[in-house]
Amino acid sequence: MSTTAPTSTDSFWHSEAAIARRKKRHxxxxxLQIFGITAITIAIGLLGxxxxxxxxxxxxxxxxxEIALPVNVSSEEVSRDDPSKGDYRDLIxxxxxxxxxxxxxxxxxQLEQMLTRNAQFIVRDRVVSNPxxxxxxxxxxxxxxxPIDQLxxxxxxxxTPEDRRRVxxxxxxxxxxxxxxxxxxTPFNWGLFxxxxxxxxELAGLAGAIVxxxxxxxxxxxxxxxxxxxxxxxLEEFAPKxxxxxxxxxxxxxxxxxxxxxxxxxxxxVFLNFFGLPRSAPLVGGMVLSLMTLPTMIIVTRASLKAxxxxxxxGALGMGASKHQVITQHVLPLALPGILTGTIxxxxxxxxxxxxLLLIGMNAFITSPPGGIMEPATALPTQxxxxxxxxxxxxxxxxxxxxxxxxxxxxxxxxxxxxxxxRLERRW
Amino acid sequence: xSAVAVAANDKAFETVRTPDPEPRPIKIKASDVSVFYxxxxxxxxxxxxxxxxxxTAFIGPSGCGKSTFLRCxxxxxxxxxxxxxxxxxxxxxxxxxxxxxxxxxxxxxxGMVFQxxxxxxxxxxxxxAYGPKIHGLAKTKAExxxxxxxxxxxxxxxxxxxxxxHEPGTGLSGGQQQRLCIxxxxxxxxxxxxxxxxxxxxxxxATAKVEELIDELRENYTIVIVTHSMQQxxxxxxxxxxxxxxxxxxxxxxxxxxxxxKEKRTQDYITGRFG
Numbered sequence: 193m194s195t196t197a198p199t200s201t202d203s204f205w206h207s208e209a210a211i212a213r214r215k216k217r218h219x220x221x222x223x224l225q226i227f228g229i230t231a232i233t234i235a236i237g238l239l240g241x242x243x244x245x246x247x248x249x250x251x252x253x254x255x256x257x258e259i260a261l262p263v264n265v266s267s268e269e270v271s272r273d274d275p276s277k278g279d280y281r282d283l284i285x286x287x288x289x290x291x292x293x294x295x296x297x298x299x300x301x302q303l304e305q306m307l308t309r310n311a312q313f314i315v316r317d318r319v320v321s322n323p324x325x326x327x328x329x330x331x332x333x334x335x336x337x338x339p340i341d342q343l344x345x346x347x348x349x350x351x352t353p354e355d356r357r358r359v360x361x362x363x364x365x366x367x368x369x370x371x372x373x374x375x376x377x378t379p380f381n382w383g384l385f386x387x388x389x390x391x392x393x394e395l396a397g398l399a400g401a402i403v404x405x406x407x408x409x410x411x412x413x414x415x416x417x418x419x420x421x422x423x424x425x426x427l428e429e430f431a432p433k434x435x436x437x438x439x440x441x442x443x444x445x446x447x448x449x450x451x452x453x454x455x456x457x458x459x460x461x462v463f464l465n466f467f468g469l470p471r472s473a474p475l476v477g478g479m480v481l482s483l484m485t486l487p488t489m490i491i492v493t494r495a496s497l498k499a500x501x502x503x504x505x506x507g508a509l510g511m512g513a514s515k516h517q518v519i520t521q522h523v524l525p526l527a528l529p530g531i532l533t534g535t536i537x538x539x540x541x542x543x544x545x546x547x548x549l550l551l552i553g554m555n556a557f558i559t560s561p562p563g564g565i566m567e568p569a570t571a572l573p574t575q576x577x578x579x580x581x582x583x584x585x586x587x588x589x590x591x592x593x594x595x596x597x598x599x600x601x602x603x604x605x606x607x608x609x610x611x612x613x614x615r616l617e618r619r620w
Numbered sequence: 621x622s623a624v625a626v627a628a629n630d631k632a633f634e635t636v637r638t639p640d641p642e643p644r645p646i647k648i649k650a651s652d653v654s655v656f657y658x659x660x661x662x663x664x665x666x667x668x669x670x671x672x673x674x675x676t677a678f679i680g681p682s683g684c685g686k687s688t689f690l691r692c693x694x695x696x697x698x699x700x701x702x703x704x705x706x707x708x709x710x711x712x713x714x715x716x717x718x719x720x721x722x723x724x725x726x727x728x729x730x731g732m733v734f735q736x737x738x739x740x741x742x743x744x745x746x747x748x749a750y751g752p753k754i755h756g757l758a759k760t761k762a763e764x765x766x767x768x769x770x771x772x773x774x775x776x777x778x779x780x781x782x783x784x785x786h787e788p789g790t791g792l793s794g795g796q797q798q799r800l801c802i803x804x805x806x807x808x809x810x811x812x813x814x815x816x817x818x819x820x821x822x823x824x825x826a827t828a829k830v831e832e833l834i835d836e837l838r839e840n841y842t843i844v845i846v847t848h849s850m851q852q853x854x855x856x857x858x859x860x861x862x863x864x865x866x867x868x869x870x871x872x873x874x875x876x877x878x879x880x881x882k883e884k885r886t887q888d889y890i891t892g893r894f895g
Binding site for chain 1: 736739741801
């Protein structure tokens with residue numbers, strides 16, 4: 193190499209053109225980075241807007257206005273032997289009269305309407321579960337009707353002219369009175385989780401939907417997990433690579449892209465109309481959801497099986513392990529973390545799925561949690577759908593609260609998946 | 621393809637054979653073995669006798685078919701869908717391509733050690749006990765313990781790992797992992813051990829240990845080793861076969877092949893003129 197060569201390359205690298213070129217390249221790097229940061233910011237921002245709007249409308253549903261009302265469960269009205277019979281409505285009236293003796297007959301109806309309409313049943317259920325209350329005066333915490341609840345939460349303002357709000361002036365006055373006497377409280381609304389659906393927002397809860405979703409997911413898991421793994425193992429490990437398996441593979445991928453409402457129609461036509469399974473049942477919901485989860489499961493499982501290094505298979509085969517031994521003793525255990533992660537993500541997807549459940553009637557109005565997979569139920573997303581459709585003011589907050597609960601479940605499931613993946617992941 | 625056929629007729633593939641000055645009984649006898657990957661022929665009419673209780677080395681440039689040939693001995697090529705093997709291969713006078721032969725049994729008799737150490741992601745104990753377990757060679761824990769210790773002794777690993785038999789095999793160093801794989805192969809008492817470039821992922825010290833081990837194992841096992849290193853072939857093997865472009869060019873006692881090869885291609889390769 194000649195001695196002039198370095199100087200000539202030096203001048204090449206330090207020429208204006210070269211410096212400009214380098215600048216341009218660094219500029220491109222920076223731009224790419226800025227694009228990425230912008231994209232992430234937009235995504236997080238949108239998510240933030242969603243959460244903030246849900247929380248700001250939904251937080252009110254997490255508390256419920258209640259009145260502490262002493263009720264004398266007189267043994268004249270209610271028999272000790274059969275406390276389920278008795279005029280509880282009258283008991284409540286008597287209690288209200290006793291508590292608010294100044295209220296005249298014409299205004300009494302308005303006072304009565306300040307309590308939830310199911311107040312009598314709430315008292316009855318408490319007495320039935322504890323018959324020793326008969327003959328005593330007990331203070332019951334009774335949810336107040338939705339308009340009063342909204343008044344307490346400030347959604348309905350006393351300032352608004354009477355004819356433009358759902359609370360009468362008499363009721364506003366009575367409410368102020370109750371507050372002054374310390375009868376009103378706004379505790380955490382456990383009913384949101386432990387009550388089933390109701391026509392009255394103050395009583396409506398998610399218990400039926402949570403249990404229904406649980407059963408549906410259970411059925412979905414029991415179907416799609418074994419079937420998905422078996423199908424994936426066969427396709428990945430046994431099936432010959434030919435036109436037929438190519439077609440199967442393409443169609444599994446197609447199936448994953450089919451809109452879920454189509455699976456709902458299929459479920460309606462096949463499971464309900466042909467096999468005559470019960471409408472609105474979590475069993476059918478789970479079966480329909482598993483149709484949707486299955487392709488995802490197969491794809492995820494195949495990817496996990498593929499990710500097991502061939503050296504492990506070779507090692508086992510070289511030891512004289514038969515095919516099923518290689519699969520069950522080596523490949524599947526190593527693929528399991530990936531499979532589990534995929535399963536949880538698939539189930540999370542199924543949990544949020546609404547359209548197919550609407551078609552098989554899981555959006556029915558059902559006032560008790562299902563006792564099994566054959567009983568009518570709703571699911572979380574369909575419950576949101578039902579509430580979003582209801583006109584009462586209280587359901588607005590409850591819809592947002594239900595969405596928050598659903599998101600809570602989804603985030604929990606995804607976090608479990610991430611935790612499992614990082615915990616069980618193996619490196620070779 | 622037709623050019624191949626013509627060449628075959630011309631006997632261009634006739635292997636140059638040098639007789640063994642100290643003849644040993646034959647363990648594996650391959651006759652006219654050809655291997656095809658789909659349409660492509662990877663190995664052309666290879667015939668070779670592998671002597672018992674000796675180390676036979678396959679050398680040759682990358683892609684010459686030596687690994688492919690090695691994998692015919694325990695039918696590992698079966699796992700490749702498009703792979704097809706023709707010709708005859710006898711291990712202890714039994715045709716291993718007989719459709720009635722159980723490949724599971726064959727692989728217990730013909731063990732294999734791979735290029736990259738591939739212990740199972742289980743404990744050292746489980747790694748060794750795996751083969752005996754699936755082949756039903758032992759029943760009680762005590763019997764397994766004996767096999768595990770013996771195998772690790774034979775692989776010269778016992779002293780290094782005896783206190784951590786229940787730790788994962790993947791936690792060992794590369795050289796130890798490879799000796800663990802050898803111990804795993806030895807655990808089912810195979811007749812033949814195939815080694816596919818067993819030292820190519822190891823450092824020189826680990827390589828020396830494995831080579832030493834191969835030399836010891838020769839007393840009890842027939843060993844066939846594929847290697848890229850001619851020095852390694854010269855050090856560990858008694859016989860060497862040189863492959864080139866899917867053809868077995870020349871084979872004979874290692875010292876003869878390395879000092880006075882009969883074929884020019886062999887000469888060129890071992891003197892480093894190509895490959």
